[in-house]
Amino acid sequence: MPAQDVPRPYPLIDSDPHAGRVIRYMRSSDYGVWAGATAAGPGLLYLYEKVDPSKYRHGINPALRLTTFLGFAAGFMLAYQQSSFRLWGLKENQAEVARDKVEMSALAKAGKPLYGETDMSDYLQGVAARNSTWSQLKLHAMPWFNLVNHNQHGVDNSKYTSETSQQSS
Amino acid sequence: MCVSMLYFALTVMLVLGIFSLMTAVALPNVNISPVLLTRVASIVLLYAAALSFNALDIQAIGSGVGIYSGLFQVSSVSQSIDTFIFLVGAMILLPWAPVTNSVMAGARSVFSAVPTIAEYPLMILFTTCGATFLVSSADLVSVYLSIELQSFAVYILATLYRDSESATSAGLKYFLLGGLSSALILLGSVLVYAYTGLTNLESIFTLLSVGGVENLTTGLGPCIIGLTIMVVGFLFKVSAAPFHNWSPDVYDGVPTIVTTWLAIMPKISIFVLLLELQSGFGFTGASLSLLVDGVPFDVWKNLLLVSSLLSLIIGTVVGLAQYRIKRLFAYSTISHVGFLLLALAVNSEESIESFLFYIVQYSITNLNAFLILLAFGYMLYSTVGRKDGYGTDVQFISDLSGQFRANPLLGLALTLTLFSMAGVPPLVGFFGKQMVLYSAVHSGYYFMSLVAIIVSVISASYYLKIVRVIHFDAYTNVQDAVQAPKMTNVHSFAIATLTMAITLFVFKPSIILNSTSLLALTLFHY
Numbered sequence: 017m018p019a020q021d022v023p024r025p026y027p028l029i030d031s032d033p034h035a036g037r038v039i040r041y042m043r044s045s046d047y048g049v050w051a052g053a054t055a056a057g058p059g060l061l062y063l064y065e066k067v068d069p070s071k072y073r074h075g076i077n078p079a080l081r082l083t084t085f086l087g088f089a090a091g092f093m094l095a096y097q098q099s100s101f102r103l104w105g106l107k108e109n110q111a112e113v114a115r116d117k118v119e120m121s122a123l124a125k126a127g128k129p130l131y132g133e134t135d136m137s138d139y140l141q142g143v144a145a146r147n148s149t150w151s152q153l154k155l156h157a158m159p160w161f162n163l164v165n166h167n168q169h170g171v172d173n174s175k176y177t178s179e180t181s182q183q184s185s
Numbered sequence: 186m187c188v189s190m191l192y193f194a195l196t197v198m199l200v201l202g203i204f205s206l207m208t209a210v211a212l213p214n215v216n217i218s219p220v221l222l223t224r225v226a227s228i229v230l231l232y233a234a235a236l237s238f239n240a241l242d243i244q245a246i247g248s249g250v251g252i253y254s255g256l257f258q259v260s261s262v263s264q265s266i267d268t269f270i271f272l273v274g275a276m277i278l279l280p281w282a283p284v285t286n287s288v289m290a291g292a293r294s295v296f297s298a299v300p301t302i303a304e305y306p307l308m309i310l311f312t313t314c315g316a317t318f319l320v321s322s323a324d325l326v327s328v329y330l331s332i333e334l335q336s337f338a339v340y341i342l343a344t345l346y347r348d349s350e351s352a353t354s355a356g357l358k359y360f361l362l363g364g365l366s367s368a369l370i371l372l373g374s375v376l377v378y379a380y381t382g383l384t385n386l387e388s389i390f391t392l393l394s395v396g397g398v399e400n401l402t403t404g405l406g407p408c409i410i411g412l413t414i415m416v417v418g419f420l421f422k423v424s425a426a427p428f429h430n431w432s433p434d435v436y437d438g439v440p441t442i443v444t445t446w447l448a449i450m451p452k453i454s455i456f457v458l459l460l461e462l463q464s465g466f467g468f469t470g471a472s473l474s475l476l477v478d479g480v481p482f483d484v485w486k487n488l489l490l491v492s493s494l495l496s497l498i499i500g501t502v503v504g505l506a507q508y509r510i511k512r513l514f515a516y517s518t519i520s521h522v523g524f525l526l527l528a529l530a531v532n533s534e535e536s537i538e539s540f541l542f543y544i545v546q547y548s549i550t551n552l553n554a555f556l557i558l559l560a561f562g563y564m565l566y567s568t569v570g571r572k573d574g575y576g577t578d579v580q581f582i583s584d585l586s587g588q589f590r591a592n593p594l595l596g597l598a599l600t601l602t603l604f605s606m607a608g609v610p611p612l613v614g615f616f617g618k619q620m621v622l623y624s625a626v627h628s629g630y631y632f633m634s635l636v637a638i639i640v641s642v643i644s645a646s647y648y649l650k651i652v653r654v655i656h657f658d659a660y661t662n663v664q665d666a667v668q669a670p671k672m673t674n675v676h677s678f679a680i681a682t683l684t685m686a687i688t689l690f691v692f693k694p695s696i697i698l699n700s701t702s703l704l705a706l707t708l709f710h711y
Contacts, residue, residue: 090232156236
């Protein structure tokens with residue numbers, strides 16, 4: 017079953033990108049968001065403590081460390097969402113489109129599978145794709161990432177191979 | 186520390202947290218006090234709000250996209266409501282008394298003044314997890330599991346203060362009647378599945394769109410019964426009349442800090458689910474109709490209208506006789522549920538816009554009312570505790586007598602909030618009622634509109650009763666004035682912000698009105 021299609025203002029790169037690809041395609045601004053979110057939580061907790069002291073005998077350091085960790089996780093997911101939106105073609109993605117063309121064409125030229133090796137059947141690849149497609153929209157509730165090399169990415173792979181064949185001819 | 190970090194990190198990843206909960210609560214030496222854990226949970230909800238808000242401006246999901254193999258559906262409405270739920274949830278975690286030596290020393294007698302139970306924020310995260318999944322549910326299985334996840338956590342929340350006999354009693358009642366309503370939802374789901382072989386809601390709606398049902402016992406007739414029973418279960422959970430009897434007892438019995446959560450959060454998600462079910466019918470052209478003598482009889486709409494009528498009347502009339510303030514708020518809620526159900530039943534673009542706006546305005550107004558009630562409780566009882574064993578909670582309307590003289594700003598804030606609930610212009614509550622009534626009249630529901638206007642006027646009298654007690658009754662000083670602690674700065678800031686939002690909404694209404702209008706449009710023009 018193909019993934020649900022939606023109107024996209026920018027070219028689609030990958031409808032269900034592998035987690036590794038999402039991370040690799042992160043921009044500097046995404047890392048900035050990640051860092052900001054990591055700092056925001058402990059900053060807020062510290063401010064809270066200054067405004068209304070909790071007067072706990074062990075202090076707030078353990079809670080600060082915990083909040084930093086949580087902020088790190090939340091920042092990662094925010095950056096992950098941003099990168100995914102660009103790969104989906106829902107946000108400006110000129111740089112990603114160019115990078116995708118170069119990387120995929122190189123893989124096609126080398127005769128390697130575009131979306132990684134897998135020993136799963138087509139059916140199981142479909143199951144994996146249906147489970148993880150669009151899951152980035154619900155990261156606030158459940159961290160569900162695509163960790164499977166499946167073959168359902170919503171793009172016509174021939175555009176990579178045809179470009180390769182044109183170059184070779 | 187590492188283990189505690191892991192435990193909380195897993196809790197933030199809401200679903201995985203379920204598996205870590207039981208081991209986590211058994212861990213010794215978690216060097217984070219319940220006060221700090223509550224604050225951390227509040228920050229977690231803010232992070233979750235940021236994540237859901239980040240995906241809100243993706244216009245492509247307006248009509249909804251299926252996730253997790255179609256068990257859930259993410260749409261603009263679900264993302265917006267998720268953000269709203271997280272923000273309101275984060276605010277509900279704020280209102281605690283300042284941590285002072287005297288409060289900590291009297292922790293038993295003033296048990297709900299400061300967080301003393303580490304599981305409290307955990308339960309909050311669990312129930313929020315259920316709520317966020319519920320608003321996205323697109324399958325009978327996910328609907329039931331989400332509603333149970335939400336409900337189980339609030340049952341535990343209600344009984345969390347084990348030293349309180351009233352809380353235990355109220356929690357047990359909540360559990361038993363909540364279990365009954367869950368059983369109704371399950372029974373309805375089973376009937377639908379048995380006669381359609383489907384659990385996916387969109388597929389069920391598509392099947393129902395084939396044609397009208399002439400007989401309840403043949404064909405898709407039992408499916409109509411099943412969906413009706415399900416809706417009754419949901420009405421039970423939102424305490425709509427005539428399924429409301431549990432709510433005054435439960436609201437009154439549990440500590441106010443828990444009542445604040447129970448009165449606001451579970452209702453938002455269930456109402457939005459009802460909205461999405463109704464929209465699902467609209468998308469597919471299906472209707473929950475029976476052909477009675479060849480004339481279609483819309484079961485869904487009439488069920489909502491009857492429940493709305495009863496909620497409006499019972500919430501108002503019975504509310505008049507209340508002298509316990511949380512019972513009065515419970516009946517006030519039932520009355521407002523009547524308005525919400527009316528807006529839902531009318532089912533036009535205007536009414537759905539008013540429905541979403543009413544949810545937002547009523548949630549923040551109700552939240553402010555409870556924040557102020559908690560503040561009054563801390564002002565009055567946080568060093569001495571109540572003699573009747575109710576901790577620091579304001580129990581009777583008369584407890585607030587003359588409080589305007591002792592705490593003029595709080596008294597004024599509560600007055601404005603109550604005026605908003607009564608629908609006095611130019612406060613935000615007025616616009617909520619006006620929008621619902623306008624859409625109802627516009628769609629020809631004259632009788633219901635008339636009833637709603639009359640009960641709104643009558644209900645103003647019980648709000649004014651509280652205002653009279655605060656402003657004009659004799660002031661009795663319960664607490665030693667020298668030792669009287671102040672409320673926390675964050676609590677004070679939250680009340681100030683909400684009161685200003687309620688009061689000054691009229692000057693900048695476009696943010697909320699445009700948002701609700703756009704969300705309503707996405708439900709009708711996909």
